[in-house]
Amino acid sequence: MTERGSERSDANATYVFAVCWNPDPSAFRGLSGVTGEFPVRTLPLAKLTAIIQTVRAHDFTDEAWQARLADRQELECYARAHHDVVTAAAASCPTVPVPMATVYHGEQRASEALGKEAERFHVALERIAHHAEWGVKVYAPPPPAAGSLRTAEPSARVRPTPGAGLAYLDRKRSAQERRERSQHEALQAAETVDAEVRLLAAASRRLRPHEPQLSGERRSQILNATYLVADHRVEELAELTRSLSRRTGLDIDLSGPWVPYSFVGEV
Numbered sequence: 001m002t003e004r005g006s007e008r009s010d011a012n013a014t015y016v017f018a019v020c021w022n023p024d025p026s027a028f029r030g031l032s033g034v035t036g037e038f039p040v041r042t043l044p045l046a047k048l049t050a051i052i053q054t055v056r057a058h059d060f061t062d063e064a065w066q067a068r069l070a071d072r073q074e075l076e077c078y079a080r081a082h083h084d085v086v087t088a089a090a091a092s093c094p095t096v097p098v099p100m101a102t103v104y105h106g107e108q109r110a111s112e113a114l115g116k117e118a119e120r121f122h123v124a125l126e127r128i129a130h131h132a133e134w135g136v137k138v139y140a141p142p143p144p145a146a147g148s149l150r151t152a153e154p155s156a157r158v159r160p161t162p163g164a165g166l167a168y169l170d171r172k173r174s175a176q177e178r179r180e181r182s183q184h185e186a187l188q189a190a191e192t193v194d195a196e197v198r199l200l201a202a203a204s205r206r207l208r209p210h211e212p213q214l215s216g217e218r219r220s221q222i223l224n225a226t227y228l229v230a231d232h233r234v235e236e237l238a239e240l241t242r243s244l245s246r247r248t249g250l251d252i253d254l255s256g257p258w259v260p261y262s263f264v265g266e267v
Contacts, residue, residue, distance in 0.1 A: 011056075012054050013055050013060060014109070015052060016098050016104065018050070018085070020089050021048065021093050027092045028042075032081065033085055035055050045118065048122070050111075052107070053085075065101060086259055094130075097261055127263065131229060131230050132228075133257065133259065134226065134257060135255040135258070136194075137223065137225075138223035138252050139221055189249070191223075197237070201227035201229050206224070209222060228260055228263045
C-alpha cells in the first residue's frame with residue numbers, strides 16, 4: 001500500500017492508521033499522531049472510514065524510512081504513536097489497523113487504494129466486531145530438585161564402596177528422567193489449556209514462546225497464544241484460565257483486551 005519516493009521538500013502526503021466503521025471523531029482529539037504537525041482525522045470511504053493524518057512527504061521517502069528503521073528509539077516512538085491512534089479508534093468502533101508507515105500521495109490516492117480493498121476490510125471488520133484479542137501465556141513449574149548428586153559423586157581420593165559409581169549413575173539418570181517427565185507433563189497440560197480456551201474463542205493463533213534470556217522472565221514459557229474472544233465471554237475466559245491453573249498446576253497469565261492485530265489478516 002505504501003507509496004514512497006523522492007519528494008519535494010514542501011509536499012504533503014496522507015498517512016493511514018486504520019480503517020473502521022463509524023468512528024467517533026472526538027476519539028482523536030489531543031492525539032499527536034506520528035508527527036504532531038497536523039491533526040489526526042477521518043476520511044470517508046463510502047461505507048468505511050479511514051483514520052488519517054497529513055504528513056510531510058519527505059519524512060517518508062525510502063531513505064528517510066530506512067534511517068528511521070536504524071534508530072531504535074525513534075522507531076519505537078513512531079510505533080507507539082501509531083498504536084495510540086489505532087487504540088483510540090478501536091475504543092469507539094470495530095477497527096482494522098493498517099501497517100505502520102502506510103503513506104499515499106494525497107487523500108485521493110489513499111481513497112482509491114483503500115477503496116479497492118473495501119471488501120476485504122468489511123470481511124475483517126465483521127470478524128472482529130464486538131471481539132478483542134486476549135493473550136494467554138503458560139509457564140512450566142520449576143524442574144524437580146536434582147538432589148545431592150554432587151556430594152554423592154565418587155571421589156578419586158576416597159576409595160569408593162563397591163557399586164557406588166553405578167548407584168550414582170542410576171540416581172543421576174533417575175533425576176534426568178524425572179525432569180523429562182515433568183516437562184512432558186507440563187507440555188501436555190499446556191495443550192489442554194490451549195484446547196479449552198480455543199473452544200471459547202472465535203479464533204486463535206499459536207506464537208513462538210519467549211526465550212527467558214530475551215524476555216527477562218525466569219519461568220520457562222511453554223505456551224504463547226492469542227485468542228479472539230467475544231466481549232460478552234470475557235468473564236468466562238477469566239474464570240476458565242483460573243480454573244485451568246488450579247487443575248493443571250501451571251502458571252497462566254491472561255492479558256488484554258488488545259486491538260485484534262492478529263486476526264485482521266493482511267490488508
